[in-house]
Amino acid sequence: MKSQLEIPSNFYEPLTIAVVMPHPWKGGFFRVACMLANMLSELDFRGRPISVILSVPPDYEYETTFLKPNVRVNSFLIQQVKSDDERFVSEEARNRLCSEGNELPVVSAVTTYPLRDTRLVDSIDGYILLNALFYEGVFVSTKPTAIYMADLIQRHVPAIYGAESNYDSPNWTADRNQRATLKNAHAVFTTTPGTKQDVLTYGGVSKSKHVDFPLFFIDIAEKHINSPKEVVGQFTDLLTGEKITPGESPYFLWVTNASPHKNQVNGLDMLRSYYDQGGDLDCYICGPVTELLVPGASALPYLQSVHAKIKSLGPLASRLKIVSYVNEGFYLELLRKAEFLWHNVLYDNGSFSIIEAKIVGTPILSSSYPQIKYIAETYDIGCEFFDPRSIEDGAASLAQMSRRKTRSKPTNMAINQVDFRKNLLSVLELMFPIKN
CATH class of the missing domain: 3.40.50.2000 (Glycogen Phosphorylase B;)
Known part of the structure; x- marks a missing residue:
């Protein structure tokens, strides 16, 4: 036995x-x-x-x-x-x-x-x-x-x-x-x-x-908060080919991609209204495959509608700067130097970008939908919200955020x-x- x-x-x-x-x-x-x-x-x-x-x-x-x-x-x-x-x-x-x-x-x-x-x-x-x-x-x-x-x-x-x-x-x-x-x-x-x-x-x-x-x-900003800030060089605006030095003129950061749920068509109409009413901040656009937002870059029907919207902006399109996808260090510095983060989306599971903005102390303007509100409440993220389907509300919210001068202190966050x-x-x- x-x-x-x-x-x-x-x-x-x-x-x-x-x-x-x-x-x-x-x-x-x-x-x-x-x-x-x-x-x-x-x-x-x-x-x-x-x-x-x-x-x-x-x-x-x-x-x-x-x-x-x-x-x-x-x-x-x-x-x-x-x-x-x-x-x-x-x-x-x-x-x-x-x-x-x-x-x-x-x-x-x-x-x-x-x-x-x-x-x-x-x-x-x-x-x-x-x-x-x-x-x-x-x-x-x-x-x-x-x-x-x-x-x-x-x-x-x-x-x-x-x-x-x-x-x-x-x-x-x-x-x-x-x-x-x-x-x-x-x-x-x-x-x-x-x-x-x-x-x-x-x-x-x-x-x-x-x-x-x-x-x-993963807190991608953690290793950057208490270390010397990276010096971000120039990037090439994919719309104009112009060399841009982040921070030379004030801007807000639109983190997106090339999918319709990211609300680009409505977003461009909001931007038109914002600039028509005297909006004075440039809009930097970054994220995976955002190079496809450049007119002529894709034959997909939805992206062609985005291209048409950009072309219809005329001279106002000069306020848009397409950065495309960048590494984490560059992204964090773009986020730090931005007047605010614009999270413009119809629906998804939320966005890490609002967490990253809170970590580096950048104000946040976000679409209002259940998942993002759940994340904002869970992590005590002080977002301002707008209706992503309302051009009027989106433009007014951009204008309101542009006048905001207060920023939060950088903070650590953990799961x-x-x-x-x-x-x-x-x-x-x-x-x-x-x-x-």
């Missing part, structure tokens, strides 16, 4: 989790991935340490500044597989995906090489996907999968997927794949009440699979580490349930 508890053979082996970025998105999205990977690497789960791989798209350019040294980085590739291939598709997933007689295409990490020495997909014990949006099919794996859902913007701003109503168009096919992937996951977690509701009602996720998370972010760890362990419990 055994006198002690029998220990499983893999008890001391690390549990290997891949945090997966399916798309080469920049900025806050990458930092979210880093935050998840870092926190996972500090945990142990039922006595096992966790080995973490951050899986990014091939040729993705990234900085290791925000990653802990023990987090490995490698490429993530998917490939379509047959729905009856038991190596990749569980019986439960197969029954769910084919239950309505309309078999969906499926993809899996067939050619993922997270460990260069073994090149084995089997090296992974589980996946945490960020947003899980795949054009090629529904993500499946015989390994447990969890999903962090930042938002389901298309439910509220369908224009982000184009004007066509064809459900078989690539974007709406990806939406169908995403929602099926959500239903198929072992766990789904969100950070705001609005996105949670979207995941449950639009995504069809069972409440038993959902985990509430505190908002999490709730205790809740973050606790809820991350809850996700792992759903991914790896104890079998009877």
Whole structure:
């Protein structure tokens, strides 16, 4: 008779989790991935340490500044597989995906090489996907999968997927794949009440699979606050080719991208009204792929409407300065020197930019919508709000902020580490349930 508890053979082996970025998105999205990977690497789960791989798209350019040294980085590739291939598709997933007689295409990490020495997909014990949006099919794996859902913007701003109503168009096919992937996951977690509701009602996720998370972010300004400020040189305005030295003339900063949910068309009308009424601040525009806002840079219908708006400004367009995407140091200095941050959006899961503005002491003018108000209240961020669908209110709010002369002191901000760890362990419990 055994006198002690029998220990499983893999008890001391690390549990290997891949945090997966399916798309080469920049900025806050990458930092979210880093935050998840870092926190996972500090945990142990039922006595096992966790080995973490951050899986990014091939040729993705990234900085290791925000990653802990023990987090490995490698490429993530998917490939379509047959729905009856038991190596990749569980019986439960197969029954769910084919239950309505309309078999969906499926993809899996067939050619993922997270460990260069073994090149084995089997090296992974589980996946945490960020947003899980795949054009090629529904993500499946015989390994447990969890999903962090930042938002389901298309439910509220369908224009982000184009004007066509064809459900078989690539974007709406990806939406169908995403929602099926959500239903198929072992766990789904969100950070705001609005996105949670979207995941449950639009995504069809069972409440038993959902985990509430505190908002999490990496304070990119922390290392800059108590150190000498970086000297930001000139940048080239993409609209005119002119060399601009930030701070030579006063400006506010519009952080955006090229998606319709960022409200560029209404925003440009607000700017026209603001300048027509004597507005005296330039507007610097920065963010991922904002170079596509330059007239002639894209043939996409929505962006062409943005281009037309910019051209219609005539001489007033000289007040716009498109900076495009910049590194964190440059961005923080642009934010510090700005008279205020303009967060102009129709709908999303909130913005890290308002947190970053609070950290460096820059006033904030933000669209009014549930997620951003939740974040502002949670972190005591003193935003001024405007209606993003009202040109009159937007222009008046810009004018009011332009007259504001008070700034806050820079401050440190931190996430709730205790809740973050606790809820991350809850996700792992759903991914790896104890079998009877």
